[in-house]
Amino acid sequence: MSDFQFSPDLLPKHIAVIMDGNGRWAKRQGKPRIYGHRKAVKAVRETISTASRLGIKAITLFAFSSENWKRPEEEVSVLMDLFMTVLTREVKKLHKNNLRLQIIGDKTRFSDALQKKIAAAEDLTRDNTGTVINVAANYGGKWDITEAVKKIAAQVAEGQLQPNDVTEECISQQLSMSGLPDVDLMIRTSGECRISNFMLWQMAYAELYFTDLCWPEFNEQALLDSIIWYLNRERRFGCTSEQLQALMKK
Ligand code: IPE
Ligand code: IPE
Ligand code: MG
Numbered sequence: 001m002s003d004f005q006f007s008p009d010l011l012p013k014h015i016a017v018i019m020d021g022n023g024r025w026a027k028r029q030g031k032p033r034i035y036g037h038r039k040a041v042k043a044v045r046e047t048i049s050t051a052s053r054l055g056i057k058a059i060t061l062f063a064f065s066s067e068n069w070k071r072p073e074e075e076v077s078v079l080m081d082l083f084m085t086v087l088t089r090e091v092k093k094l095h096k097n098n099l100r101l102q103i104i105g106d107k108t109r110f111s112d113a114l115q116k117k118i119a120a121a122e123d124l125t126r127d128n129t130g131t132v133i134n135v136a137a138n139y140g141g142k143w144d145i146t147e148a149v150k151k152i153a154a155q156v157a158e159g160q161l162q163p164n165d166v167t168e169e170c171i172s173q174q175l176s177m178s179g180l181p182d183v184d185l186m187i188r189t190s191g192e193c194r195i196s197n198f199m200l201w202q203m204a205y206a207e208l209y210f211t212d213l214c215w216p217e218f219n220e221q222a223l224l225d226s227i228i229w230y231l232n233r234e235r236r237f238g239c240t241s242e243q244l245q246a247l248m249k250k
Contacts, residue, residue, distance in 0.1 A: 021190025021214030
């Protein structure tokens with residue numbers, strides 16, 4: 001037995017996930033794409049509960065990109081309905097588990113009912129101290145940076161800020177999730193190796209992990225595998241799956 005002591009401090013503080021491959025997974029089972037979106041909910045639940053048991057500070061899940069409006073109307077509408085249903089069904093459970101839920105992205109394009117549901121969920125869980133669950137919906141990394149730049153430009157125009165005072169820190173502060181650490185580990189499922197306009201600024205130094213599993217197949221073990229990969233990337237060799245499992249039981 002090695003005397004390697006596994007410290008929770010080594011874990012990624014912020015994990016970002018591009019939940020991809022629902023449609024292809026469903027097609028493989030001979031089912032319509034939306035079947036994959038429905039099955040994706042279980043993977044989301046399992047990922048959140050594992051991250052929370054590990055004591056991860058924040059996890060950001062890419063649910064719908066600024067570009068996903070280009071999909072067929074029927075698929076977009078199913079995704080919106082699913083979002084609404086899941087919010088309604090799961091929020092109490094998140095709250096009971098002391099998790100904080102935040103929806104990041106341009107919410108103005110959502111229906112009034114959905115916007116209200118989002119605001120209520122965020123309010124309910126605002127003071128929770130466990131893992132922060134960010135769901136990126138109608139989110140784009142370029143949108144996020146553009147919004148930050150607009151706010152800074154307004155401050156400059158009003159004379160509150162000089163152009164020379166615009167620093168990286170000042171841009172970071174205006175972005176979504178400004179209170180959270182930058183992303184340490186980014187996971188993308190389904191074998192695609194691209195960022196698809198996810199958090200561009202916050203992922204500047206993230207370790208990028210790509211798995212061939214499609215999102216509906218993703219589970220606790222898959223998340224642990226990605227974290228072990230991350231720990232080894234960080235040259236913190238010797239950690240095992242059992243050590244992570246033990247950490248979750250504490
Ligand atoms: C990810 O799965 C979910 C969303 C983008 C909403 P996809 O729907 O992109 O599935 P594939 O990539 O077409 O298989
Ligand atoms: C990225 O997946 C967005 C989400 C997972 C929500 P896409 O499937 O939309 O990305 P592209 O179009 O393949 O790059
Ligand atoms: Mg896709």
